[in-house]
Amino acid sequence: MPLQLPAIPPPSSLPPCLHPPTHPPGPLPALPALHPSLDRAPIGLPSSPLSSAVTLGAGAAVVLHIWQVAGLAGCTSGRTAGSPGPAARCRCRMAPPRALRDLTLALGAAVVALGSLLFIAWKLYFRDTELGASWDSWWEREVRELRDRAPAGSTVEWKQVLVLGLDGAGKSSVLHYICSQTARKRIPPTLGFNSAQLHVEGLEMDLLEVGGSQNLRAYWSHYLSEAHVLVFVVDSVDRSRLLTARQELHALLAEEPRLPLVVLANKQDKSHALSTEELQEELALHSLSGQRELFLLPTSATWASLSTATSVLRVKSLLVSLLSQP
Numbered sequence: 001m002p003l004q005l006p007a008i009p010p011p012s013s014l015p016p017c018l019h020p021p022t023h024p025p026g027p028l029p030a031l032p033a034l035h036p037s038l039d040r041a042p043i044g045l046p047s048s049p050l051s052s053a054v055t056l057g058a059g060a061a062v063v064l065h066i067w068q069v070a071g072l073a074g075c076t077s078g079r080t081a082g083s084p085g086p087a088a089r090c091r092c093r094m095a096p097p098r099a100l101r102d103l104t105l106a107l108g109a110a111v112v113a114l115g116s117l118l119f120i121a122w123k124l125y126f127r128d129t130e131l132g133a134s135w136d137s138w139w140e141r142e143v144r145e146l147r148d149r150a151p152a153g154s155t156v157e158w159k160q161v162l163v164l165g166l167d168g169a170g171k172s173s174v175l176h177y178i179c180s181q182t183a184r185k186r187i188p189p190t191l192g193f194n195s196a197q198l199h200v201e202g203l204e205m206d207l208l209e210v211g212g213s214q215n216l217r218a219y220w221s222h223y224l225s226e227a228h229v230l231v232f233v234v235d236s237v238d239r240s241r242l243l244t245a246r247q248e249l250h251a252l253l254a255e256e257p258r259l260p261l262v263v264l265a266n267k268q269d270k271s272h273a274l275s276t277e278e279l280q281e282e283l284a285l286h287s288l289s290g291q292r293e294l295f296l297l298p299t300s301a302t303w304a305s306l307s308t309a310t311s312v313l314r315v316k317s318l319l320v321s322l323l324s325q326p
């Protein structure tokens with residue numbers, strides 16, 4: 001019996017670089033590699049009735065133009081030797097009457113313009129509806145296929161970073177500041193998952209956050225097998241739940257003994273935050289097997305801390321160097 005994802009309510013306002021949860025409730029899906037450009041399909045691809053109208057209109061205009069040119073050519077070749085001088089008007093059988101030509105050209109242009117307008121309106125109106133979603137998934141499929149077809153030896157490498165941690169630890173905030181570096185006052189709890197993609201130094205990095213509330217923790221382990229690195233975010237001030245964080249972390253690590261681990265001792269900007277040494281103890285990190293690469297970084301996922309020693313941008317640099325290893 002496959003596990004069912006809990007119903008995911010409509011996304012609340014997410015940071016600009018984060019995608020809203022895209023998977024409908026149902027059996028656990030294979031995770032797609034999302035791309036920032038996928039939340040909007042490019043305007044102009046002929047994949048809707050209206051874009052077909054655009055194509056038809058453009059086709060009609062081209063045919064009319066050819067007709068017009070052919071008519072004029074016929075007009076030239078239709079002159080007979082000894083025909084009247086330049087003042088005489090050429091009467092050509094192939095050329096359509098001028099008024100009709102102008103009318104059909106104007107109609108063709110109008111169809112093109114109207115089709116384009118309707119298509120843009122269609123894209124904007126249905127962007128967030130099921131129709132829009134099916135467009136997006138079509139486009140996602142296209143991009144995935146393109147990526148799969150990329151020639152062997154292509155330099156861009158795809159890596160996934162799984163970001164987990166208890167609710168409120170700061171996962172979404174970390175993702176937000178890593179990928180957008182813009183101020184953000186409030187970040188709503190993640191009710192499903194968020195993802196963001198970074199392109200850095202020949203690396204295509206998908207950062208995937210799964211919400212940390214208790215009902216979502218049961219799903220965490222299902223996302224481990226695709227991950228290249230696990231980032232575990234801990235609220236350094238939330239002493240009462242450190243034991244829970246430790247148990248959840250160790251349960252995950254037991255399933256993937258070689259997965260590189262980056263623990264973030266987050267909210268270091270707050271007074272009374274536990275130090276990394278204290279957290280190392282509390283989370284029993286010393287007991288972890290020496291098989292895996294393990295990092296513990298103090299972080300502050302706040303706008304004000306971006307240029308300080310606890311900036312989350314250090315996490316980004318660490319991930320890049322970790323994932324660039326052969």
Ligand SMILES: Nc1nc2c(ncn2[C@@H]2O[C@H](COP(=O)(O)OP(=O)(O)OP(=O)(O)O)[C@@H](O)[C@H]2O)c(=O)[nH]1
Nearest residue numbers: 167168169170171172173189190211212267300301
């Ligand atoms: N002071 C301070 N506040 C932070 C920091 N990181 C996150 N917060 C705040 O902590 C709250 C929870 O942050 P989120 O990023 O939503 O936490 P989360 O881990 O994504 O939580 P879920 O999505 O519910 O699993 C928000 O109000 C953030 O603004 C930090 O480093 N310092």
Ligand SMILES: [Mg+2]
Nearest residue numbers: 171172189190
């Ligand atoms: Mg979150």
